[in-house]
Structures are given as C-alpha cells and as structure tokens.
C-alpha cells in the first residue's frame with residue numbers, strides 16, 4: 197500500500213517570520229525527498245477566478261485542474277520565498293507533489309516560489325529586499 201503523506205507527520209504549522217503562519221519541518225529533509233502529495237478540491241477555471249476574486253489565495257494549478265487547498269490543514273500555510281527550499285512537481289490530474297528542492301534542516305520553514313507576478317512586488321525575502 198502506498199501513502200501520499202510521506203513526511204507530512206513531521207510538518208507543523210506555527211507563526212512565520214515571512215507572513216502570518218507558516219509550515220515548518222521538525223526533521224532534517226534531504227534534497228529531492230518527497231514531502232507529501234498536495235490535494236484539494238479540483239475546480240474549473242471559472243470557479244477558480246470566482247474564488248480568487250473572493251480572496252481565496254490557496255489555489256494551485258497542475259496543468260489539468262485548479263486545486264483549491266483552502267480546506268487543508270497544512271499546505272495552505274506554505275509561504276512564498278524567491279529563494280525557496282521546496283518544489284511543486286506534477287503528480288496526477290488531481291494533485292501535485294511537494295518535494296525538497298534542497299536540504300532542509302529541522303526547524304526550517306518550508307517555502308515555495310508562488311510563481312505569479314504580483315508576489316514579487318510584495319516579497320520581502322533577502323533577494324527582493
């Protein structure tokens with residue numbers, strides 16, 4: 197039997213120096229590790245636009261579907277950093293895979309590159325600052 201949770205039990209949500217709450221690892225994670233499968237509600241483009249207009253910022257795109265993660269308890273807290281330590285990879289039509297882009301130390305906040313224009317204007321990371 198396979199599990200999609202991989203290292204999810206070792207992740208925790210707490211206050212972040214980047215923005216609001218963030219997702220943190222409690223263990224060392226080697227580069228390339230599968231961290232966990234990002235799942236949510238698969239929605240249409242029309243529904244995505246509607247929800248984003250209503251302030252939902254937790255929607256991922258996987259080349260097939262828009263995946264709304266606002267009802268999840270962990271992935272929705274992952275913050276943006278241009279110098280991110282995680283990567284979002286293809287998985288299947290209804291999910292994505294979060295993996296370690298580089299070695300991550302216990303206690304480190306997990307970050308991804310959100311990859312849309314506006315985020316770089318708001319970003320306060322060491323590259324943008």
Ligand SMILES: [Zn+2]
Pocket residue numbers: 277278279316319320321322323324325
């Ligand atoms: Zn930045």
